[in-house]
Amino acid sequence: xxxxxxxxxxxxxxxxxxxxxxxxxxxxxxxxxxxxxxxxxxxxxxxxxxxxxxxxxxxxxxxxxxxxxxxxxxxxxxxxxxxxxxxxxxxxxxxxxxxxxxxxxxxxxxxxxxxxxxxxxxxxxxxxxxxxxxxxxxxxxxxxxxxxxxxxxxxxxxxxxxxxxxxxxxxxxxxxxxxxxxxxxxxxxxxxxxxxxxxxxxxxxxxxxxxxxxxxxxxxxxxxxxxxxxxxx
Amino acid sequence: xxxxxxxxxxxxxxxxxxxxxxxxxxxxxxxxxxxxxxxxxxxxxxxxxxxxxxxxxxxxxxxxxxxxxxxxxxxxxxxxxxxxxxxxxxxxxxxxxxxxxxxxxxxxxxxxxxxxxxxxxxxxxxxxxxxxxxxxxxxxxxxxxxxxxxxxxxxxxxxxxxxxxxxxxxxxxxxxxxxxxxxxxxxxxxxxxxxxxxxxxxxxxxxxxxxxxxxxxxxxxxxx
Numbered sequence: 001x002x003x004x005x006x007x008x009x010x011x012x013x014x015x016x017x018x019x020x021x022x023x024x025x026x027x028x029x030x031x032x033x034x035x036x037x038x039x040x041x042x043x044x045x046x047x048x049x050x051x052x053x054x055x056x057x058x059x060x061x062x063x064x065x066x067x068x069x070x071x072x073x074x075x076x077x078x079x080x081x082x083x084x085x086x087x088x089x090x091x092x093x094x095x096x097x098x099x100x101x102x103x104x105x106x107x108x109x110x111x112x113x114x115x116x117x118x119x120x121x122x123x124x125x126x127x128x129x130x131x132x133x134x135x136x137x138x139x140x141x142x143x144x145x146x147x148x149x150x151x152x153x154x155x156x157x158x159x160x161x162x163x164x165x166x167x168x169x170x171x172x173x174x175x176x177x178x179x180x181x182x183x184x185x186x187x188x189x190x191x192x193x194x195x196x197x198x199x200x201x202x203x204x205x206x207x208x209x210x211x212x213x214x215x216x217x218x219x220x221x222x223x224x225x226x227x228x229x230x231x232x233x
Numbered sequence: 234x235x236x237x238x239x240x241x242x243x244x245x246x247x248x249x250x251x252x253x254x255x256x257x258x259x260x261x262x263x264x265x266x267x268x269x270x271x272x273x274x275x276x277x278x279x280x281x282x283x284x285x286x287x288x289x290x291x292x293x294x295x296x297x298x299x300x301x302x303x304x305x306x307x308x309x310x311x312x313x314x315x316x317x318x319x320x321x322x323x324x325x326x327x328x329x330x331x332x333x334x335x336x337x338x339x340x341x342x343x344x345x346x347x348x349x350x351x352x353x354x355x356x357x358x359x360x361x362x363x364x365x366x367x368x369x370x371x372x373x374x375x376x377x378x379x380x381x382x383x384x385x386x387x388x389x390x391x392x393x394x395x396x397x398x399x400x401x402x403x404x405x406x407x408x409x410x411x412x413x414x415x416x417x418x419x420x421x422x423x424x425x426x427x428x429x430x431x432x433x434x435x436x437x438x439x440x441x442x443x444x445x446x447x448x449x450x451x452x453x454x455x456x457x
Binding site: 009010011012013014015016017018019020021022024082083084085086102103104105106107108109110111112113114118123124125126129138140141142143144145146147148149150153154157169170171187188190192195206207208209212214217218219222 | 349353354356358360361368369371401407408410411412413414415416417418420421433434436437438439440442443444445451
């Protein structure tokens with residue numbers, strides 16, 4: 001008598017079965033790290049200023065992804081020939097707060113140095129400057145950290161073509177970009193073209209994605225979002 | 234004849250150029266504009282920053298090229314700052330005594346490193362700060378009005394550009410990045426849906442078990 005009497009055990013059985021089923025389906029759903037690629041990859045970016053006779057920039061150490069036919073990008077508007085100051089922050093559509101940037105270099109093993117916290121991003125200071133008339137300005141950061149949790153670059157997985165990305169420099173000048181492509185590369189096959197200081201002006205936002213290896217504490221892929229200068233006005 | 238005309242041109246052209254600067258500027262006797270004052274103060278703080286960074290390099294650099302570049306920055310920014318300070322005094326522009334709070338923070342952040350990490354941080358910070366100094370100088374050349382301040386900006390530009398070129402060349406010797414290792418948490422690979430799924434499946438499993446047990450018991454009671 002002390003035990004509550006279950007009137008309709010069949011309901012419990014059926015509901016339980018449904019919950020187990022739907023729960024298992026959820027565990028198998030793709031993560032944000034599987035956000036689809038769109039737009040031309042870095043390697044496919046038209047190389048303005050390098051003629052067809054110019055030798056290729058240097059063979060990449062690892063075979064990169066196959067180069068698709070030349071992509072038809074909307075001709076990027078020429079930004080005013082003004083020297084940009086060093087970038088200090090970047091604003092992504094997902095969050096109104098600007099994410100601070102610090103200049104970073106290259107680690108002894110060839111890895112791009114990154115700020116420890118995912119809430120601060122690194123600008124590769126040896127490359128192009130956001131707002132430069134040519135070259136790819138690279139901004140990268142940890143997607144998340146075992147110590148500090150997730151960071152704002154999670155927003156890269158939700159970006160759509162045409163979304164605005166703004167870099168603000170030390171002089172307070174805003175450099176407006178629009179998202180043109182997102183590509184996932186196996187970490188070992190990050191295209192060296194990403195760091196070129198010639199070619200069309202663009203911004204590359206780089207973070208990690210793909211499968212997470214608990215043992216090594218790192219991801220399998222790099223996710224690269226490219227953005228081109230926004231049309232003036 | 235030909236010689237003398239060339240001589241005339243040599244002497245005359247710079248005068249014309251100088252005249253153009255003066256004509257473009259506001260009346261020479263006017264006080265420097267806000268832009269002129271802002272630039273002179275910022276340029277002074279940049280000089281102080283680069284001199285301090287150069288001194289830090291003398292003490293802490295492990296890369297001889299960083300030490301040499303630091304020495305060059307000390308010398309050349311001291312020179313630039315001497316001219317700037319003299320002009321400011323002449324124009325009655327008050328200059329700050331030290332680098333800005335941000336610049337001091339950046340210098341402190343670089344000096345918190347040691348060994349090769351110091352060299353790396355120093356090059357990166359100097360690339361950024363020279364880039365901003367170059368940008369500020371160009372802004373002054375476009376929007377400034379005082380002829381002395383304009384001449385100073387004109388004279389500084391190639392020096393700062395040269396430093397930037399040297400820094401870029403040195404950064405290049407460290408090689409291009411070949412990888413970006415950008416996450417250690419694992420949250421991106423599992424955005425919470427998986428945990429939610431296991432949770433729901435767990436609740437479902439409990440309900441399934443409870444229902445089945447009740448059914449079995451009821452059968453057992455009926456059978457008895």
